[in-house]
Each structure stands twice: as C-alpha cells, then as structure tokens.
Amino acid sequence: MPLSAAETITQLTGIIGADFVIGEPQRMTSYLNEPRKRFHTGAAAIALPGSVAEVQAILRWANANGVGIIPQGGNTGLVGGQVPLRGDEVILSTARLDRIRAIDPAAGTMTAESGVILANAHTAAENAGVILPLWLASQGSARIGGVLSTNAGGVNVLAYGNARDLTMGVEAVLADGRLYQGLNSLKKDNTGYDLKNLLVGAEGTLGIITAATLKIFPQPEDYETAMVSIANLDAALELFQYLRARARRRLSAYEIIPRLGLDMQLRQGMLDRDPTPGPSPWYALIEVARLTKGASGTLMAAIEGAFSEGILENAVFAESLSDRTRMWAAREQMSEVQSKEGASIKHDVSVPIAEIPRLISEGIAAVERLVPGIRPVPFGHMGDGNIHFNFSQPVGADPKAFMAGAEPIHNAIYDIVLKLGGSVSAEHGIGQLKVDLLRQVKDPVALEMMRSIKTALDPNGILNPGKVLGF
Amino acid sequence: MPLSAAETITQLTGIIGADFVIGEPQRMTSYLNEPRKRFHTGAAAIALPGSVAEVQAILRWANANGVGIIPQGGNTGLVGGQVPLRGDEVILSTARLDRIRAIDPAAGTMTAESGVILANAHTAAENAGVILPLWLASQGSARIGGVLSTNAGGVNVLAYGNARDLTMGVEAVLADGRLYQGLNSLKKDNTGYDLKNLLVGAEGTLGIITAATLKIFPQPEDYETAMVSIANLDAALELFQYLRARARRRLSAYEIIPRLGLDMQLRQGMLDRDPTPGPSPWYALIEVARLTKGASGTLMAAIEGAFSEGILENAVFAESLSDRTRMWAAREQMSEVQSKEGASIKHDVSVPIAEIPRLISEGIAAVERLVPGIRPVPFGHMGDGNIHFNFSQPVGADPKAFMAGAEPIHNAIYDIVLKLGGSVSAEHGIGQLKVDLLRQVKDPVALEMMRSIKTALDPNGILNPGKVLGF
Structure with a gap:
C-alpha cells in the first residue's frame, strides 16, 4: 500500500532530519513553480539531502516503498521534468550537494557536485584562470546535475560542444541506492559500455547524478x-x-x-x-x-x-x-520578451544545418496559414542546426483563444522538422511535456530499447516516474 | 537442444544461400586466425549476409535457436572479440555490407555500411575533397563496424576525437532481429537515452551495427x-x-x-x-x-x-x-618490430596525462625487478594519456619461458595504472582477453549496470557470447 504524505514525511525525517524535509504546501511553492507555469501538481514532500550517502539512503527507502523520486536542481527546466506528475512523489533537491570537489587547470578538469549552480562553477573556473564553457540563459539558477541530466546546450556548443561533450565522468546513485562511481578524467577508456553518456541526458530516470568531472579550458585572450x-x-x-x-x-x-x-x-x-x-x-x-x-x-x-x-x-x-x-x-x-508580448507557442527543434532556411520559411508559411497575423520569432543556434521556433500571438488577440489553437501549430512545425530529418527536442529534453510527442515521432525500436534499459535499471519505476518514456 | 554444426549450416543456407555460408574448416581459417594468434577455437560456420534484411533474418533465427553470433569486420581486433570462445558460434562477417550510402561534404557527413574497409572510407572522403580523420595502423583491413564497436582511437584523437566522437548516428540489428534506425546527422537531439554511444564500444554484445553516419572534415592544406x-x-x-x-x-x-x-x-x-x-x-x-x-x-x-x-x-x-x-x-x-625481436608482453593503458611520466618510470622499474634484461618499449599517444606499454623479451631468452612469466608483469603494470586512476584498456577493448581483468578492476556497480543492460537487450545471450562481461 502506498505511503501517505504524512508517513512519507515522517520516514524521510528519520533518514535526513527534520530540518531538511519540507512538507508544508506553502513552503513547497518555489520547488513546484516551474518557469513556464504549465504544471501544477503537488508533491508529498521535498527532501534536501546533504551528502551522497543521504541520497543513497533516500533511494534505498524509496525503492523499498515504491515512492517516486523527482531529482531537481535549479528548477529551470522547460519541459516539466523536475516537477511532479501524480502528486505523491518526493522532490529530491540537490541544492545542498554544492561542493566543488577539485579543480585542476593543468589537467583541464573540474569535479563538481550536482547541486553546484552553473554560474558558481563558472566563477570557480575563472578564479583558477580557466573557463567552463557552458553558458545558458538560466545559469544563475541551473545546477550542474540538471544541466547534465538534460544534456543542456547553450550559446557555445559550436566551439566546445554540449553538456555531454564537456563531461568526462559522472557519479550517480541508482534506483536502489547503489553508487555508480564513474568519475574519471581519462581521454580514452574502452572498458565496457558507455554508462556516462547513458546517465547524461536521461533526465534523472536512470539514476541521480551526484557529481561530475567536467572539462575546463584556457581563457581566451x-x-x-x-x-x-x-x-x-x-x-x-x-x-x-x-x-x-x-x-x-x-x-x-x-x-x-x-x-x-x-x-x-x-x-x-x-x-x-x-x-x-x-x-x-x-x-x-x-x-x-x-x-x-x-x-x-x-x-x-x-x-x-x-x-x-x-x-x-x-x-x-x-x-x-x-x-x-x-x-x-x-x-x-x-x-523573455515574448512573455511581455502576450501568449506564445514555442518549439525547440533541430535539423541538419543546411535545412534551416527551409525549416524557417516553410514553418512560417504553414503557421501563418493557420493563424493570420501571428508573429513568428524564430531565433537561436544556427551553427548547431538548433532553432527556437517560437510564435507570439497576433497583436490584440485573446491569449487564451490563441493558446487553444496551439495543437495544429505544433503539428505543422513538427511535421516539417521530421520531414527534414530533424529532432523535436534539440536541447530542452522530453520531461512530461513531450512524452506523447516522443511516442509518436521516435523510431519505435529506439523507444523499445529505452524502455528495456529503464526497466533493467529501475525495475520499480521510482526514478522520475512518468517522465521521458511515460512510465 | 543446441543445433549441430551441420544443422546450423543447412539452416543458414536456407536464409542467405549456399554461396554465402562457409562450413568447411579449411575455408574458415582467415576468419579464425586473429592478429595475435592467441585464440584457436573453431566456429560452426561463417555467414556473409549481403543486406541489412539478411542480418535481421540471421539474428531472428539465431535468437530463436540459441545460436551465438559473433560479428566480425576486418578481423584486426587485438583482444579476441571477433573470434569464437566456445566453438559452436556463427561468425557473421560484415564484409558484403560495403556500400558508402551517402557523402555530403557541405553537411560534413558520410554514411557508410559497417563492412566498408576504413581505408576505402578514407578514399571516398578524399575523392569528395574532405577527410575522415580516423587513422589506425590496421586501416587497410579494419572495417567501419569493428572500428565503431571497439571505439577505436588511432593517431589523430588529439585533434578529432575517437570513433565515438566521430559518429553521429548508427543503424543496428538487435539480438532478435529488430532494426534500430538511429542514423542521423543532427548536432543536437535530446529525445531520450543516448543509444548511439551505448552501441558504439559495446563490441557487438548489444547489437550489430550495420551502418553509421560519420563526421568528415575539410582537408588540411x-x-x-x-x-x-x-x-x-x-x-x-x-x-x-x-x-x-x-x-x-x-x-x-x-x-x-x-x-x-x-x-x-x-x-x-x-x-x-x-x-x-x-x-x-x-x-x-x-x-x-x-x-x-x-x-x-x-x-x-x-x-x-x-x-x-x-x-x-x-x-x-x-x-x-x-x-x-x-x-x-x-x-x-x-x-610489428616487436614480433621480430622475439616474444613480447603488451598493455594498452591510459592514465591522466600528467601521470604518464610516473606510469612509465614506475612501470619500467617494477618490471625490470621481475625480469632483469627485459626490454621496455612503451610508445604511443601521449596527448591522449594512452601508452602501449610493451615489453620485449631479454635478448637470447627463451620466448616460451618469457611468456610463462607474463602474469606478474601484467599485475605490476595494471596495479600502477589503477593507482594512477587509469584504464586497463584504453583503445583495444575487452573482447575475451580481458574479461577476467575487467571483473577484477572495474567499479562493481558499473559491471552490474552493464550486466543489466546486456540482459535487457539480449535476453538469450546470443550476441558475441562470453565477450566483455563473460556471458
């Protein structure tokens, strides 16, 4: 029988202490309000473990009791991966795992815990005379674990790659509390399957990243x-x-x-x-x-x-x-400016670079046919093939009525993206927002492989339940 | 009940035709003799499928009948991954899957089937005015599928990365014959788990790569x-x-x-x-x-x-x-010169770059204590932290007696490598040679994760049985 919220809070308190378990709805608000304000489900509690061992203890308990655990970093994700879907889950905030464990400019590596705020990692790098070249609009709040779990991109992917490319190794707690010790700083290591790249970008559904070894680079002049x-x-x-x-x-x-x-x-x-x-x-x-x-x-x-x-x-x-x-x-x-200009409908998509002109011209034409007067504002990382293909409502239109017509606009854009061999989520991930979309557009065998891996590594389905694959 | 070799040959012939099934032991020699001549087990048959559909048909049959399938490219691997362990397996040669499906210099991509010889892929790139910067000593024989499955490195990793870094997407046949269609040429795609990097470097134990989209680059002046x-x-x-x-x-x-x-x-x-x-x-x-x-x-x-x-x-x-x-x-x-100088004992290892001087000085000292007169010839990719830490026998020593003392030399080198945070297989992989070693030195949780993934994707254990994980 599932635990009640009260039981959940009591048992969590037994594991990490009352100071680090939040059960009152009003104190949960900042953890539940995500940037797009699209998801509004409550949680049983927020847990703030202070060590890797405490993360392990929480997962051992959750796995034994069938409690869903939602890893959350800076709560900046745009697809609802970091907030609940059902209401009985526990949000595990990494905020207290915020140590930079090591930084070695000569070796070109930094080891940071998952709760380190990205901007703080930047500062630590700069203080050591180097750069961590992963720059996002949300870097003042986003934390390393979330950045890696969503394989974030940003404005310098062209020169340095995305979060996956900048990660040499990760440490992660698995669903049953076991600790995967994959921190390393080797350029070459062919000893079995690539678990690092499996955990990076898995949106917390296969394990909770607790630390990572990241690449750092000389500061440009x-x-x-x-x-x-x-x-x-x-x-x-x-x-x-x-x-x-x-x-x-x-x-x-x-x-x-x-x-x-x-x-x-x-x-x-x-x-x-x-x-x-x-x-x-x-x-x-x-x-x-x-x-x-x-x-x-x-x-x-x-x-x-x-x-x-x-x-x-x-x-x-x-x-x-x-x-x-x-x-x-x-x-x-x-x-940000789009939120000041009324309602907007957004798509984070990528295509092979050569197809960008066609993506944008065909996309605008198709959507303007659907909603005359709509204001297309596509922008972004042309060099990565990644466009934030956004549309603002027509001037003076009713925002609610505009948003009610989102579905055909999404379909029009995604149809063109898929026709051009593109991706329906270039950098934001799947979370809860795109679970159905993924099911529709992804190679079915790829989905089956992902489901098999998820079931193998999280048989009780406690890690970020319902996200990415829908279970 | 397992199939006899004769039944295996008859049934394979029914699938791909008699011209492409080899059952006579003397005609199998070139597939069974691997470069180091350390592994001498026979096979039930060699199968040479001519299309992806035939690879699928063979795997459907093998999975239903419990027949072990060993994918083999150019048979250049150095750890026995491409040759049998038991004797009842079928070697599936990719030699006939040798088409370059597409090359697009403007987009920077080439799509090649797994049986394309690496040197032929180089030539195709050069003919299009670009380079495929993956250069190995064995490139005249090695085939793309093997190069990717072992995540090969080579002499230009410093500038361009290893096989994994150069691969944008793969197509692969899974254990039960399903086709994973993961060819793409997107720089950014966050739609679920990273299956590409899981298949690359898996040494054919999770699926058989049939084609890949590779990065190509402008030719240096x-x-x-x-x-x-x-x-x-x-x-x-x-x-x-x-x-x-x-x-x-x-x-x-x-x-x-x-x-x-x-x-x-x-x-x-x-x-x-x-x-x-x-x-x-x-x-x-x-x-x-x-x-x-x-x-x-x-x-x-x-x-x-x-x-x-x-x-x-x-x-x-x-x-x-x-x-x-x-x-x-x-x-x-x-x-090559070491084989002309008598017996030699080899280690393909990596450490953080800064530790290379210590690796080599401590390694030589330890091994010279074990075998006075031994000739250390460490060489290789210093910039990648990857040294081929090889030793030639003392001049005039008996090769058999020298090789009989290999175990303590291996232990001495691997102890130092592990102490320095290194890897016991930097580029050659695990194959059958290093299965026991992997079990001893790898993080046990990492091994458990790999076993779970292997079991999930190949429940009957037919893909390259016994390699990497030992089952």
Missing part, C-alpha cells in the same frame, strides 16, 4: 563580437559556412535573430538602444575567441571578405564591453 | 611534421603542453617513441635510415595541420620557442613526403 545584417536565411547559412571555414573552432557563437524580436525588446524598454547596424529582416550575432598568442582581427577580416563577396549587408562590431553586453542581451532576452 | 629529441618524459609532457597551448586543435599528433624501438627497426631493416635528429632516450613525433588560409610555420615557431626555453634537445623537420613517411613508419612499425 578576448573576443571579437559583431552584429551583422543579413537579407535572408540562405545568406545567413552561407555566411556561417564562410566564417566557419576561416575561424574554425574559434567561431564560438553564431546566433540568428529576427528584426521582429529586436523591435519587441526596444518597445518593451529592454534595450537602451538598437545594437544592430540598421534595419534588416535578419541579424546574426557572431563571436570569435582570440586565444593567447593568437592573431587578432580574425572576425573583422572574415566579415570584410564576406562583405566584398556580397554575402552580408552590413555589420557593426562591439567596441566596448557595454556594446558586447547589449548585443548579447538582445539575444538572451528573446525568450 | 598540408602538415608540418617533426621528430624531436627529448631527454626524459617530464620534458615530453612539458613540450606537449607547450605545443598544445600554441597550436591548439591543429596539433594533430604527439606520439612518443623510445630509442630502443628505433634501434630494433634499424636492426631489422625496417627503416632505410634513422629519422631522428640523433641519439636520445626518447623522441616525440609531432604533427600540426595547416588549414586553408591558415598561417604556416606554426610548428617551426613553437619548436624554436621550446628549444630556447630548454624543453627539448634537438629537432628535425620533414622536408619531403618521404621524410614524413619515414617518420610515421618509425611510429607505426613499433608494434
């Missing part, structure tokens, strides 16, 4: 940053390939932004002035890192070359830190 | 290659870090070679002349790629800088293709 006007997305693709061939892996960011998104930010007072070189339907925010002892002016020279070949219209370079900050704000506020 | 004299391994490490900080990812190779190995090659007539700048206990073979429109002379300038700082003793640069070829031959013949 400085950056060249530019905002470039581009007539259309074919030109944006051509410019990307032109710059990539010249700057290679020093090209650390190539983000596209539509004019409409900048106009929204200017109207909402979110930018003190226009960071672009002038009116244009599209812009690219481009950054090239200058390495120690490396040549400067790489981006300037490449952009001059592209200009003389007619690939771009106009460009402005950041001449101060405040210029650079403004350009980046224009990119990073793209999501 | 040319290379700077040098052979450098180094007084000791601390200096070799310092030089590596010095060059890495300057050439970054253009540093495509940094291989260390002991003088003893060159003397052996010169004595055996394997080199027409000494490719080094003169006598020295150690050498580094170093290569830097010059990219299109990139500066030349990077390696020259860096080596001059290192020389003036006293990190290296002397250097000679390749001034012609034949110079470069000779330098690379000196590295690539290191393994």
Whole structure:
C-alpha cells in the first residue's frame, strides 16, 4: 500500500532530519513553480539531502516503498521534468550537494557536485584562470546535475560542444541506492559500455547524478563580437559556412535573430538602444575567441571578405564591453520578451544545418496559414542546426483563444522538422511535456530499447516516474 | 537442444544461400586466425549476409535457436572479440555490407555500411575533397563496424576525437532481429537515452551495427611534421603542453617513441635510415595541420620557442613526403618490430596525462625487478594519456619461458595504472582477453549496470557470447 504524505514525511525525517524535509504546501511553492507555469501538481514532500550517502539512503527507502523520486536542481527546466506528475512523489533537491570537489587547470578538469549552480562553477573556473564553457540563459539558477541530466546546450556548443561533450565522468546513485562511481578524467577508456553518456541526458530516470568531472579550458585572450545584417536565411547559412571555414573552432557563437524580436525588446524598454547596424529582416550575432598568442582581427577580416563577396549587408562590431553586453542581451532576452508580448507557442527543434532556411520559411508559411497575423520569432543556434521556433500571438488577440489553437501549430512545425530529418527536442529534453510527442515521432525500436534499459535499471519505476518514456 | 554444426549450416543456407555460408574448416581459417594468434577455437560456420534484411533474418533465427553470433569486420581486433570462445558460434562477417550510402561534404557527413574497409572510407572522403580523420595502423583491413564497436582511437584523437566522437548516428540489428534506425546527422537531439554511444564500444554484445553516419572534415592544406629529441618524459609532457597551448586543435599528433624501438627497426631493416635528429632516450613525433588560409610555420615557431626555453634537445623537420613517411613508419612499425625481436608482453593503458611520466618510470622499474634484461618499449599517444606499454623479451631468452612469466608483469603494470586512476584498456577493448581483468578492476556497480543492460537487450545471450562481461 502506498505511503501517505504524512508517513512519507515522517520516514524521510528519520533518514535526513527534520530540518531538511519540507512538507508544508506553502513552503513547497518555489520547488513546484516551474518557469513556464504549465504544471501544477503537488508533491508529498521535498527532501534536501546533504551528502551522497543521504541520497543513497533516500533511494534505498524509496525503492523499498515504491515512492517516486523527482531529482531537481535549479528548477529551470522547460519541459516539466523536475516537477511532479501524480502528486505523491518526493522532490529530491540537490541544492545542498554544492561542493566543488577539485579543480585542476593543468589537467583541464573540474569535479563538481550536482547541486553546484552553473554560474558558481563558472566563477570557480575563472578564479583558477580557466573557463567552463557552458553558458545558458538560466545559469544563475541551473545546477550542474540538471544541466547534465538534460544534456543542456547553450550559446557555445559550436566551439566546445554540449553538456555531454564537456563531461568526462559522472557519479550517480541508482534506483536502489547503489553508487555508480564513474568519475574519471581519462581521454580514452574502452572498458565496457558507455554508462556516462547513458546517465547524461536521461533526465534523472536512470539514476541521480551526484557529481561530475567536467572539462575546463584556457581563457581566451578576448573576443571579437559583431552584429551583422543579413537579407535572408540562405545568406545567413552561407555566411556561417564562410566564417566557419576561416575561424574554425574559434567561431564560438553564431546566433540568428529576427528584426521582429529586436523591435519587441526596444518597445518593451529592454534595450537602451538598437545594437544592430540598421534595419534588416535578419541579424546574426557572431563571436570569435582570440586565444593567447593568437592573431587578432580574425572576425573583422572574415566579415570584410564576406562583405566584398556580397554575402552580408552590413555589420557593426562591439567596441566596448557595454556594446558586447547589449548585443548579447538582445539575444538572451528573446525568450523573455515574448512573455511581455502576450501568449506564445514555442518549439525547440533541430535539423541538419543546411535545412534551416527551409525549416524557417516553410514553418512560417504553414503557421501563418493557420493563424493570420501571428508573429513568428524564430531565433537561436544556427551553427548547431538548433532553432527556437517560437510564435507570439497576433497583436490584440485573446491569449487564451490563441493558446487553444496551439495543437495544429505544433503539428505543422513538427511535421516539417521530421520531414527534414530533424529532432523535436534539440536541447530542452522530453520531461512530461513531450512524452506523447516522443511516442509518436521516435523510431519505435529506439523507444523499445529505452524502455528495456529503464526497466533493467529501475525495475520499480521510482526514478522520475512518468517522465521521458511515460512510465 | 543446441543445433549441430551441420544443422546450423543447412539452416543458414536456407536464409542467405549456399554461396554465402562457409562450413568447411579449411575455408574458415582467415576468419579464425586473429592478429595475435592467441585464440584457436573453431566456429560452426561463417555467414556473409549481403543486406541489412539478411542480418535481421540471421539474428531472428539465431535468437530463436540459441545460436551465438559473433560479428566480425576486418578481423584486426587485438583482444579476441571477433573470434569464437566456445566453438559452436556463427561468425557473421560484415564484409558484403560495403556500400558508402551517402557523402555530403557541405553537411560534413558520410554514411557508410559497417563492412566498408576504413581505408576505402578514407578514399571516398578524399575523392569528395574532405577527410575522415580516423587513422589506425590496421586501416587497410579494419572495417567501419569493428572500428565503431571497439571505439577505436588511432593517431589523430588529439585533434578529432575517437570513433565515438566521430559518429553521429548508427543503424543496428538487435539480438532478435529488430532494426534500430538511429542514423542521423543532427548536432543536437535530446529525445531520450543516448543509444548511439551505448552501441558504439559495446563490441557487438548489444547489437550489430550495420551502418553509421560519420563526421568528415575539410582537408588540411598540408602538415608540418617533426621528430624531436627529448631527454626524459617530464620534458615530453612539458613540450606537449607547450605545443598544445600554441597550436591548439591543429596539433594533430604527439606520439612518443623510445630509442630502443628505433634501434630494433634499424636492426631489422625496417627503416632505410634513422629519422631522428640523433641519439636520445626518447623522441616525440609531432604533427600540426595547416588549414586553408591558415598561417604556416606554426610548428617551426613553437619548436624554436621550446628549444630556447630548454624543453627539448634537438629537432628535425620533414622536408619531403618521404621524410614524413619515414617518420610515421618509425611510429607505426613499433608494434610489428616487436614480433621480430622475439616474444613480447603488451598493455594498452591510459592514465591522466600528467601521470604518464610516473606510469612509465614506475612501470619500467617494477618490471625490470621481475625480469632483469627485459626490454621496455612503451610508445604511443601521449596527448591522449594512452601508452602501449610493451615489453620485449631479454635478448637470447627463451620466448616460451618469457611468456610463462607474463602474469606478474601484467599485475605490476595494471596495479600502477589503477593507482594512477587509469584504464586497463584504453583503445583495444575487452573482447575475451580481458574479461577476467575487467571483473577484477572495474567499479562493481558499473559491471552490474552493464550486466543489466546486456540482459535487457539480449535476453538469450546470443550476441558475441562470453565477450566483455563473460556471458
């Protein structure tokens, strides 16, 4: 028989002490309110273990009693993976597992516990003279465990890869409390199956990551940053390939932004002035890192070359830190500004890079047929093939009525994504939001393999129940 | 009741036709003789399916009848993964799955079937004006499926990563004949567990890879290659870090070679002349790629800088293709020359890079205490932390008596590797050679997780039985 909420709280208190178990609904709010405010189920309790051994003890107990455990880091996920689905689960917050266990700039590694806030890991790296090149809009709240469990991406994937690429090894507690000790800092290790990559991106359904060894890198000397006007997305693709061939892996960011998104930010007072070189339907925010002892002016020279070949219209370079900050704000506020402009319907999708122009043109055409006056604001990581394909409601429309029409818009976008060989979740994951969608679009054999692995590693189904695979 | 060899042959013939089933022992020889000639068990038959559908049909039949299936590519593996353990298994050769399905230089992807010989994939890439940067000594025979299933490394891991890093997606037949369709060319895709990385490196125990989408890259304009004299391994490490900080990812190779190995090659007539700048206990073979429109002379300038700082003793640069070829031959013949110098005892190990000097000095001291006069010839990928820690028998010793003393030598080396946080199989894998070793040294929870996954995906245990996990 399942435990009552009261029994759950009593037994958890016995394991980790009353100070670290939250049972009063009003004190649970910050753990239950997720950024999109789409999911509103309660939890039996919040548990805040203070050590790996306490995480193990909680999972041993949960596994024996059939209690669902939802691992939660900074509660910044966008697909509801970190909040309950049924209401009888326990949220296991990693917030107290917040030690940086080791940092070794010469070896290029940092070992951080899963509750370390990403921005704090950045600071620790900078204090040691290096960088942890994983930059997300949510980095002030997101914690390492959640970043890894969702295989987060961000704005520097182009140069350094995503969370999976930056992770050398993980330590994780399994469903029955066993501890997988997979921290290592080896570049090569062919001793059996790749468990690290299985746990990274599993959204807490196969184990709870408690620590990770991450790659750190030398600090670039400085950056060249530019905002470039581009007539259309074919030109944006051509410019990307032109710059990539010249700057290679020093090209650390190539983000596209539509004019409409900048106009929204200017109207909402979110930018003190226009960071672009002038009116244009599209812009690219481009950054090239200058390495120690490396040549400067790489981006300037490449952009001059592209200009003389007619690939771009106009460009402005950041001449101060405040210029650079403004350009980046224009990119990073793209999501936030939409909430100020009424309701919006969002898709985090990827396609092979060469298909991006087609994705966006066909996607906009299809959706405009469905909802005349809708405002398309696709933006994002063109160099990774990853577009945040978002739509704001028509000016003056009723937000509720607009959202009621989301389904056909989703279908239109996902149909095009799948036709182009793309993914319906490029970086945000599946959580609870996309469980049904995954079931519809993923290779059925891949789903069967995932279900077999889930059942093998979590036979009682206590780890983040209902997420990703729906059980 | 298990099938007899005759029944196996008859039934396989019914599935793929008599022309592609080999049952006569003398015709099986080339499939059974592996490079190290350590494993001598027969097989029930060799099957050569000509299509993915035939691979599926064979596995459906094998799964229903409990027949062990050993996937085999070019039969170049060094740990016996590709040859039988019991004698009643069927070797499934991928040799006829040898199509390059697609190559797209603009997208940076090639899709090749698992039976494509690695050197043929290189040629296809070069014909399209790009490179597939996965270079192994065995590339003239090794096939893509085996290269991926063992997560092979090679001499360019430093710049481009190992087989896993170069693989975007795989297609594989599962134990019961289902087809996992995981070919894709997306840079970002967070839709469930990472099945690609689970199949890559699984040595054919979880599924048989039938095709893969691989990353291809622009051809470097040319290379700077040098052979450098180094007084000791601390200096070799310092030089590596010095060059890495300057050439970054253009540093495509940094291989260390002991003088003893060159003397052996010169004595055996394997080199027409000494490719080094003169006598020295150690050498580094170093290569830097010059990219299109990139500066030349990077390696020259860096080596001059290192020389003036006293990190290296002397250097000679390749001034012609034949110079470069000779330098690379000196590295690539290191393994072969040992077979001409009598018996040898080998270890493919890795440690964190900073620990390499200690690994080699402590390893040599420990083994020389065990076998006075033994000839240590450690060499390999210093930049990856991966050393082929090999020992040739003392001059004039009896090879059989020498090999009889292998066990304590293995133990001495592996003890040091584990103490330094290293791996007992950096690139060759586990196969049948290291099953017991893996059981002794791997995190027991990691082994339990692997066993659970194996059982979940191959419940009848028909895929490469007995390899890696021992069942």
